[in-house]
Amino acid sequence: MTALVAPNRSIVESLVRQSLFREIGREQPATPAPTLVVNSSARHMHISPENLELLFGKGAELTVHKWLYQEGQFAAQQTVTLIGPRKRIIPNLRILGPCRNLTQIELAITDSIQLGIDVPLRMSGDIEGTPGGYVMGPKGLLEMKHGIIRAARHVHMSPSDAKFHNVKHLDKITLKVDSKGCRTRFDDLIVRVDSSFKLEVHIDTDEANACDLEHATKVELLKS
Ligand SMILES: [Zn+2]
Known part of the structure; x- marks a missing residue:
């Protein structure tokens, strides 16, 4: 990639523009808006290291399936099955890494209808008083007392x-x-x-x- 060795083209253009504007004594035009990326988050789970071991066995670690846009964040290869009331399930629920202090599941409304529960709208991490469920992994079953939200x-x-x-x-x-x-x-x-x-x-x-x-x-x- 040339950008790694040569100065970035837009930087060069901006420097040239600045010096031109200085010479002709005009203000620089307003900075252009930073590039906006919009992504949808499919239903997923965040997990604590303890809960990961419970579901995937002692010493289990998350491995990368796909890197996400935010630095260091990734969709893991590991998936689980979420079990709701009346035996309704969501299979292949993907875990996002790295591990966090808090175990939390984020669903869209359509997912919550499939699961048969009402899911409150919350900021990530704000899980007090939210519904829970059972999560099945290859090595264990986790009872989540709470932590299922629709992320704001x-x-x-x-x-x-x-x-x-x-x-x-x-x-x-x-x-x-x-x-x-x-x-x-x-x-x-x-x-x-x-x-x-x-x-x-x-x-x-x-x-x-x-x-x-x-x-x-x-x-x-x-x-x-
Ligand atoms: Zn986010």
Whole structure:
């Protein structure tokens, strides 16, 4: 990749532009919006190291199936079966890595209907008072007392992206998606700011289908 050895072309262009504007004594035009990535999160599980060992055996570790957009995050090769009331199940529920302190399952509304439970809308990590279920792995059965949620739609941002959009951590913002012949707005997107984050919106599969994200021609963040 040339970008690794030569200066990035857009940086060079921006330097040339800056010096041109200096010479002709004009203000630089407004910075362009940072590139926005919108991804849908399919149903998945986050797991603690203890629960991973319970389900996959002593010394078990997550292995990478596919790297995700956020640095260090991955879909693991390991999957489990989620068992709801009245023996309804969701098979092949994928675990996301790395391990966390907290075991949590994130479902879309369609998944919760399949499972036969009501799933409350929560921020990731806020699982008090949420329903639980049984999780079956190759080496054991885990009883989750609670931890099944529908994850609130959110956007990951670095501090500089947050500054550009004039928002702060836990503010709400709106996502606009233009797709084939229809435009959809998602309000109440929760802003999550961290210096390790890349600019990325996470919506669930129901939301992605509702706006036909697959065929989106333009995505945009608007101040709520
Ligand atoms: Zn996210």
